Amino acid sequence: MAVTIAPSILSADFANLEAELGRIATADWAHVDVMDAHFVPNLTLGLPVVQRLAQVSPVPLDCHLMIADPDRWAPSYAEAGAHSVTFHAEAAAAPVRLARELRERGARAGLALSPATPAEPFLDWLGEFDMVLVMTVEPGFGGQSFLDGCLPKLRRLRSAVDEHGLEVRLQVDGGVSAETVERCAEAGADVFVAGSAVYGADDPAAAIAQLRGLAGG
Ligand code: DX5
Ligand code: ZN
Numbered sequence: 001m002a003v004t005i006a007p008s009i010l011s012a013d014f015a016n017l018e019a020e021l022g023r024i025a026t027a028d029w030a031h032v033d034v035m036d037a038h039f040v041p042n043l044t045l046g047l048p049v050v051q052r053l054a055q056v057s058p059v060p061l062d063c064h065l066m067i068a069d070p071d072r073w074a075p076s077y078a079e080a081g082a083h084s085v086t087f088h089a090e091a092a093a094a095p096v097r098l099a100r101e102l103r104e105r106g107a108r109a110g111l112a113l114s115p116a117t118p119a120e121p122f123l124d125w126l127g128e129f130d131m132v133l134v135m136t137v138e139p140g141f142g143g144q145s146f147l148d149g150c151l152p153k154l155r156r157l158r159s160a161v162d163e164h165g166l167e168v169r170l171q172v173d174g175g176v177s178a179e180t181v182e183r184c185a186e187a188g189a190d191v192f193v194a195g196s197a198v199y200g201a202d203d204p205a206a207a208i209a210q211l212r213g214l215a216g217g
Pocket of ligand 1: 010196
């Protein structure tokens, strides 16, 4: 299974985002956390910033939308050039229709599940998505502690994906570090988001390489 490392720029210096993207050029994707102060109690950045980041980033953008009404707003992120656009199951009115719209616009469609959101209602629909994001903290902030209680859900998703021979990536996001990444890989993740563990390191490239190695990549 290919290992994808996606550092989250939530922990980067927002005054120097182009340079901060340059520091993670050895990663596979750059994870961009869009928060709207409605779906989560935090506000980060939005479409105009993503449009510019897509033009200057050395790696594809993996946009994680923690926003209300993604049915309305998410397609624009696909048009902005995001490689993948992930919206929250708890916020979407019509997740399958939205996933199809994102794919029609050339992006990979991702479905995010907050810690208390079960995977079961979506198991019959996994083929509509390119990725499922299993949140391993409550969404909204970087630097929180990893929630081991999310791992059984990840295992169930891995079983379902493999059982049906699907090519759906399984992403973990929140508290992923050298301490926790092996547990995530063992439970079936193949895309690893890390904010503070990468941008909080003296050498982000070394942190990326360490995570990749521990994840089995
Ligand atoms: C949290 C965000 C995460 C966050 C992860 O809501 O979705 O992407 O940046 O940060 P760490 O790795 O510090 O937990
Ligand atoms: Zn995220």
